[in-house]
Amino acid sequence: MPPVENDTGKTELKSRIQQLIDTNQVIVFSKSYCPYCVKVKDLFKELKVDCNVVELDLIEDGTNYQDMLLEMTGQKTVPNVFINKTHLGGCDKTMQAHKDGSLQQLLENEAYDYDLIVIGGGSGGLACSKEAAALGKKVMVLDYVVPTPKGTTWGLGGTCVNVGCIPKKLMHQTALLGTALQDARKFGWEIEETVKHNWETMKTAVNNYIGSLNWGYRVALKDKNVNYVNAYAEFIEPHKIKAKNKRGKETFYTAAKFILATGERPRYLGIPGDKEYCITSDDLFSLSHCPGKTLVIGASYVALECGGFLAGLGLDVTVMVRSILLRGFDQDMANRAGDHMEEHGVKFLRKYVPVKIEELEAGTPGRLKVTAKSTDTGELLEGEYNTVLIAVGRDACTDKIGLDKTGVKVNPKNGKIPVNDEEQTNVPHIYAIGDILEGKWELTPVAIQAGRLLARRLYKGATLKCDYINVPTTVFTPLEYGSCGLSEDRAIELYGQENIEVYHSLFWPLEFTVPGRDNNKCYSKLICNKLDNERVIGFHYLGPNAGEVTQGFGTAMKCGATKEQLDGTIGIHPTCAEIFTTLDVTKSSGGDVTQSGC
Amino acid sequence: MAHRLLVRRIWTLPAKEIRCLPASTATISSSSFSTSLQSATTRVSFLSPSRTLPRVLPHTSRREVSFNVQDHEDFTERVIKNELPVLIDFHAQWCGPCKILGPRLEKAVAKQKGRVAMAKVDIDDHTDLAIEYGVSAVPTVIAMRGGDVVDHFVGIKDDDELDSFVSKIIGQ
Ligand SMILES: Cc1cc2nc3c(=O)[nH]c(=O)nc-3n(C[C@H](O)[C@H](O)[C@H](O)COP(=O)(O)OP(=O)(O)OC[C@H]3O[C@@H](n4cnc5c(N)ncnc54)[C@H](O)[C@@H]3O)c2cc1C
Numbered sequence: 069m070p071p072v073e074n075d076t077g078k079t080e081l082k083s084r085i086q087q088l089i090d091t092n093q094v095i096v097f098s099k100s101y102c103p104y105c106v107k108v109k110d111l112f113k114e115l116k117v118d119c120n121v122v123e124l125d126l127i128e129d130g131t132n133y134q135d136m137l138l139e140m141t142g143q144k145t146v147p148n149v150f151i152n153k154t155h156l157g158g159c160d161k162t163m164q165a166h167k168d169g170s171l172q173q174l175l176e177n178e179a180y181d182y183d184l185i186v187i188g189g190g191s192g193g194l195a196c197s198k199e200a201a202a203l204g205k206k207v208m209v210l211d212y213v214v215p216t217p218k219g220t221t222w223g224l225g226g227t228c229v230n231v232g233c234i235p236k237k238l239m240h241q242t243a244l245l246g247t248a249l250q251d252a253r254k255f256g257w258e259i260e261e262t263v264k265h266n267w268e269t270m271k272t273a274v275n276n277y278i279g280s281l282n283w284g285y286r287v288a289l290k291d292k293n294v295n296y297v298n299a300y301a302e303f304i305e306p307h308k309i310k311a312k313n314k315r316g317k318e319t320f321y322t323a324a325k326f327i328l329a330t331g332e333r334p335r336y337l338g339i340p341g342d343k344e345y346c347i348t349s350d351d352l353f354s355l356s357h358c359p360g361k362t363l364v365i366g367a368s369y370v371a372l373e374c375g376g377f378l379a380g381l382g383l384d385v386t387v388m389v390r391s392i393l394l395r396g397f398d399q400d401m402a403n404r405a406g407d408h409m410e411e412h413g414v415k416f417l418r419k420y421v422p423v424k425i426e427e428l429e430a431g432t433p434g435r436l437k438v439t440a441k442s443t444d445t446g447e448l449l450e451g452e453y454n455t456v457l458i459a460v461g462r463d464a465c466t467d468k469i470g471l472d473k474t475g476v477k478v479n480p481k482n483g484k485i486p487v488n489d490e491e492q493t494n495v496p497h498i499y500a501i502g503d504i505l506e507g508k509w510e511l512t513p514v515a516i517q518a519g520r521l522l523a524r525r526l527y528k529g530a531t532l533k534c535d536y537i538n539v540p541t542t543v544f545t546p547l548e549y550g551s552c553g554l555s556e557d558r559a560i561e562l563y564g565q566e567n568i569e570v571y572h573s574l575f576w577p578l579e580f581t582v583p584g585r586d587n588n589k590c591y592s593k594l595i596c597n598k599l600d601n602e603r604v605i606g607f608h609y610l611g612p613n614a615g616e617v618t619q620g621f622g623t624a625m626k627c628g629a630t631k632e633q634l635d636g637t638i639g640i641h642p643t644c645a646e647i648f649t650t651l652d653v654t655k656s657s658g659g660d661v662t663q664s665g666c
Numbered sequence: 667m668a669h670r671l672l673v674r675r676i677w678t679l680p681a682k683e684i685r686c687l688p689a690s691t692a693t694i695s696s697s698s699f700s701t702s703l704q705s706a707t708t709r710v711s712f713l714s715p716s717r718t719l720p721r722v723l724p725h726t727s728r729r730e731v732s733f734n735v736q737d738h739e740d741f742t743e744r745v746i747k748n749e750l751p752v753l754i755d756f757h758a759q760w761c762g763p764c765k766i767l768g769p770r771l772e773k774a775v776a777k778q779k780g781r782v783a784m785a786k787v788d789i790d791d792h793t794d795l796a797i798e799y800g801v802s803a804v805p806t807v808i809a810m811r812g813g814d815v816v817d818h819f820v821g822i823k824d825d826d827e828l829d830s831f832v833s834k835i836i837g838q
Contacts, residue, residue, distance in 0.1 A: 223790075276760035276761065277760075278760070279758060280758075280760060283758065283804070284802075286797070287797070
């Protein structure tokens with residue numbers, strides 16, 4: 069490239085350099101072969117300071133940069149070092165400043181409003197902002213809920229508290245109580261034949277509890293000295309965000325580091341009538357009226373859990389499934405959980421996709437007509453429902469937060485953010501945690517753990533990283549499914565059929581026997597690695613209290629439990645979990661796994 | 667599982683973190699709460715260092731037992747500058763016990779025939795006020811006299827307890 073002759077070119081170059089200086093805590097203009105430059109870069113590496121380097125010999129218009137730097141600083145040689153917008157000088161000056169402590173002072177300069185800004189006040193964001201503030205850092209967290217197309221919105225705390233784990237589990241519990249009422253008669257409780265459920269009462273009680281949690285988070289942030297702002301954040305520079313509140317007021321903040329924790333929102337179908345007439349899990353938990361006859365579209369865990377508890381409340385529920393249930397989970401287990409739902413009145417429309425939704429009658433609830441198409445034959449099918457719940461997956465909230473201004477890489481296919489094993493994005497001062505991470509678990513405790521450990525690594529010199537292996541989890545279908553480690557399908561793929569042993573058994577929980585329900589429907593399965601002393605690499609449980617049962621086995625697997633150690637463990641009788649201490653039928657033997665008696 | 671984790675993180679905080687108290691829960695001892703009120707008191711005196719003679723507002727008349735605080739300014743005018751002692755009922759929509767306490771408190775205040783005023787603050791509408799006065803659980807009732815916090819309680823009380831709480835405020 070020729071030397072810059074004209075004035076506009078020069079001004080442009082100058083502002084480009086100025087921007088580099090303004091937006092980086094440390095910027096070094098360097099030449100890749102220059103030993104003095106290497107010395108300076110090594111110093112910053114040793115100090116664990118994010119140091120942005122422009123190698124003038126490797127970029128096209130490097131000489132122009134060098135001329136401009138001369139004009140701007142009176143220094144032509146490299147390295148040319150800037151710290152917090154201040155020109156420091158070359159190698160000698162930098163080393164001298166390091167020796168006399170002025171370098172540290174410059175680095176600690178209040179160049180930014182905050183040490184850390186966390187975008188998103190959900191499970192991950194709250195955990196890491198509180199941890200960072202507790203470690204003495206100046207922290208801001210921004211949380212803003214964009215209303216759903218139906219206008220539903222909620223308070224501080226993110227998905228889990230407001231429209232996820234918490235209301236979901238409470239409504240699942242509501243359904244379990246319904247089953248317990250049925251069982252109760254068999255145990256001698258004399259209850260009137262007609263037992264009714266009141267949606268409004270449940271909804272209000274659940275949402276009141278959520279209101280108290282929202283307030284608790286608010287108070288906790290205040291106590292921990294985290295500056296909370298209820299506004300939508302968007303990057304406008306690598307170190308600067310714009311925060312827009314409900315009233316449209318814009319405020320700007322800068323920080324040395326950022327953590328992205330924006331979570332995900334439900335995906336819509338992109339068919340006529342979906343946003344106008346359908347709801348998602350974001351609306352369901354605070355729906356003012358009982359949804360009535362409901363079509364659930366999708367086979368995600370959210371779809372099965374919501375369909376499950378709605379059916380448990382006595383509603384007419386249909387689940388429309390395009391291909392398989394619970395993608396990513398053990399398919400044998402997923403189908404068993406689905407079969408149980410089907411046996412208990414949930415209808416499944418398999419291999420159908422919706423093509424349009426029309427309103428027949430407005431109301432609370434109204435009436436909707438759904439047209440669906442068979443994925444096999446293309447044949448059309450119509451159905452009438454009061455409510456259509458879309459649960460076909462969730463999209464990461466990464467497309468409207470100005471990431472293009474920062475250079476943070478996003479997987480264009482799914483909007484997810486790739487990070488290294490320290491939750492750092494490709495831009496060193498920007499980190500990401502929680503549901504928006506590529507290839508990681510989308511679970512609250514995972515987001516919390518990652519957030520806390522990240523804060524400790526950043527501000528306490530800790531080294532412990534978040535372990536994403538052997539994370540226990542539970543799907544709260546009517547018959548709950550808990551798992552930890554690999555699915556059978558994945559284990560075979562990784563180790564080969566011949567190298568794994570699968571132990572399994574059906575069982576009948578004692579509490580189901582007197583009411584006489586669900587005999588030999590509960591199921592347990594262990595997948596062991598024959599090449600490694602039959603170490604347990606997959607744990608699967610379909611039965612009551614799956615979360616409670618799975619949690620402890622998760623710890624056992626983290627400790628590297630083997631089949632022999634489980635066999636050596638004495639069970640607690642009479643429980644469901646004890647089945648894992650006595651599994652002796654292997655799948656390969658084809659032995660009988662139905663259970664009878666003690 | 668997730669539920670337990672989140673809740674545990676909250677319940678292990680000090681007692682003042684407890685939010686919506688079940689109706690049966692006993693009042694939290696004032697010692698655990700006083701630290702957060704301390705700052706509120708200083709703040710109040712700072713807010714109104716040279717208090718002029720407060721005006722008597724029509725809202726404190728016998729007919730309307732309580733009034734809803736509209737904003738910070740309204741709070742300063744009608745609560746801090748009020749010449750009567752004021753009971754401030756910090757409440758929330760989502761709080762069941764608040765719905766029981768509110769009417770009871772109004773009844774107790776009405777009995778005093780205009781010798782005490784009652785202000786209601788919805789903590790979700792006026793979060794800053796609630797945070798400033800260290801409200802970490804609802805219902806919280808703060809008694810204020812001449813801009814100073816003189817007493818408070820958290821949780822629910824029965825009619826007799828409320829009567830004696832109110833009398834004590836007036837007696838002071
Ligand atoms: C129906 C349902 C049930 C679930 N059940 C469970 C369960 O049982 N167990 C479990 O472990 N997990 C469950 N999950 C998953 C769990 O909710 C998530 O894994 C968890 O909430 C992820 O936390 P996060 O911090 O990544 O994001 P979130 O909790 O989603 O928080 C992100 C926050 O950031 C805000 N935000 C986004 N963009 C911006 C912006 N630009 N500016 C400001 N704020 C912004 C959002 O509004 C939100 O409040 C469930 C999820 C759903 C939907």
